[in-house]
Amino acid sequence: MKTRIVKAALLIGTIMLSTVHAGDQPLGRTADADSQLPRPFDVLAVTGPAAGRFHCAVCDYGVRPFVLVFLRTPDENGGAFLKALDGLAAKHADAELGVAAVFLGDGAYRQALLKADDAHGAELAKAIAAEKEAADTVKRLAQSLGLRHAQCGLLGTDPDSLSALKAYGIPSDAAAAVFVFHKLQEVGKPALFKSAPTKVQLDQILAEVGKVVRRAEKANRHDD
Numbered sequence: 549m550k551t552r553i554v555k556a557a558l559l560i561g562t563i564m565l566s567t568v569h570a571g572d573q574p575l576g577r578t579a580d581a582d583s584q585l586p587r588p589f590d591v592l593a594v595t596g597p598a599a600g601r602f603h604c605a606v607c608d609y610g611v612r613p614f615v616l617v618f619l620r621t622p623d624e625n626g627g628a629f630l631k632a633l634d635g636l637a638a639k640h641a642d643a644e645l646g647v648a649a650v651f652l653g654d655g656a657y658r659q660a661l662l663k664a665d666d667a668h669g670a671e672l673a674k675a676i677a678a679e680k681e682a683a684d685t686v687k688r689l690a691q692s693l694g695l696r697h698a699q700c701g702l703l704g705t706d707p708d709s710l711s712a713l714k715a716y717g718i719p720s721d722a723a724a725a726v727f728v729f730h731k732l733q734e735v736g737k738p739a740l741f742k743s744a745p746t747k748v749q750l751d752q753i754l755a756e757v758g759k760v761v762r763r764a765e766k767a768n769r770h771d772d
Contacts, residue, residue, distance in 0.1 A: 558661065559615045567613075573574075577669045579678060579733055580632035582588075583729065583734035585606065586608055586712075586716050586717070587712060588604050588607055589604070589605060589606070589703070589708070589709065589712035590602045590603060590604055590605070590703030590709075590754060591603060591604075591605045591650050591700055591702055591703050591704075592654050592657065592658065592679070592683070592702045592704070593699065593700075594651075594683045594686045594687055594690070594700045594701055594702060594727065595686075595687065595690050595695070595698075595699055595701075596656065596699035596700070599697075602658075603701065604606045604758030605648050605650055605701060605703075606648070608645035608646070609646040609743070611714050611731055612644045612645070612646055612727070612736070612764070613642075613643055613644070613645050613646070613650070613729075613730050613757075613760050613761055613764045614645070614646035614647075615633055615645070615646070615647050615648070615728070615757055616648045616650065617633070617647070617648065617649045617650065617653060617698075618650045618651075618713075618718075618725065619632060619650070619651050619652065620651075620653075620743050621651075622651060622685055622686055622689040625744060625747075625750075626649075627689055627692075627693055629649070629750050629752075629753075629754075630649055630693060630695060630698050631693045631695070632736070632750075632754055633645075633647045633697075633698060633699050633754070633757065634647060634693070634695045634696060634698045636754070636757060636758060636761055637696075637698070638696065638697060638699035638762045639770075640762065640764075640765045641738070642676055642765045642768045643761040643762070643764040643765035643768065644764070644768065645697070645757075645764070646697075647697050647698040647700070647742075648697070648699045648700075649686075649698050649699070649700045649701070650700075650702075650703050651682070651686055651700065651702050651706075652703050653682060653702065653703070653705060653706070654678075654679050654682060654683065654702035655675050655676075655677070655678025655679040655680075655682050655702045656675045656678065656704070656705055657675045657676065657678065657704065658703055658705075658706045658709065659675070659704060659706040660672045660674075660675035660676075661675075677714055679702070682702055683702060686700050686702070687700075689760070717740070718740060719740065723741055723742055723743045723744050724740065724741035724743070724744055724745050725740040725741070726740075726745070726753055727758060728753070728756050728757060730760045730763065730764060735756060735759075735760055
């Protein structure tokens with residue numbers, strides 16, 4: 549199989565979930581939004597090869613199909629969705645589907661690192677403890693779900709991390725944002741939700757991702 553790895557920040561899909569009331573209409577970006585990656589951004593990797601280091605969340609996948617999931621909390625709803633995506637990646641190996649789960653909040657760890665000095669020693673120590681707690685929670689979730697393909701990380705609350713969310717057009721009150729791309733082209737309309745997507749909505753997203761995955765799998769087999 550020809551490996552398609554282009555070390556560039558190329559977003560193929562974005563999904564953000566949260567634990568709030570479901571049923572709100574989509575908000576934010578519209579169908580004519582720019583389909584190109586707004587910008588790369590770093591997370592503190594919790595699982596995967598880069599675990600324990602700051603790592604670009606969107607740079608490793610190139611033109612492969614890729615789903616990026618932002619989660620406010622590691623809840624049951626988001627966990628089930630991650631498990632389903634992980635299953636898609638396992639079932640359609642030839643598609644080389646990438647799955648990255650980005651949990652919002654690192655205990656202000658990165659922010660504390662940026663201003664670490666003798667005057668902020670206590671603040672850094674507190675942030676280190678908070679980051680460890682957040683990372684351990686995510687690790688336990690990944691282990692309980694048996695995730696093998698999804699890579700998990702923590703997004704900070706520092707200005708650069710927050711500007712990354714803004715660059716993607718995600719309002720501060722948005723609970724969910726969904727983008728699906730293939731070959732750098734957006735598939736369907738982008739949607740941001742004020743509250744968590746329902747199971748029906750998540751199933752629709754999975755169905756669209758499944759279509760993208762099967763097309764990529766077919767194309768990759770043809771190129772062999």
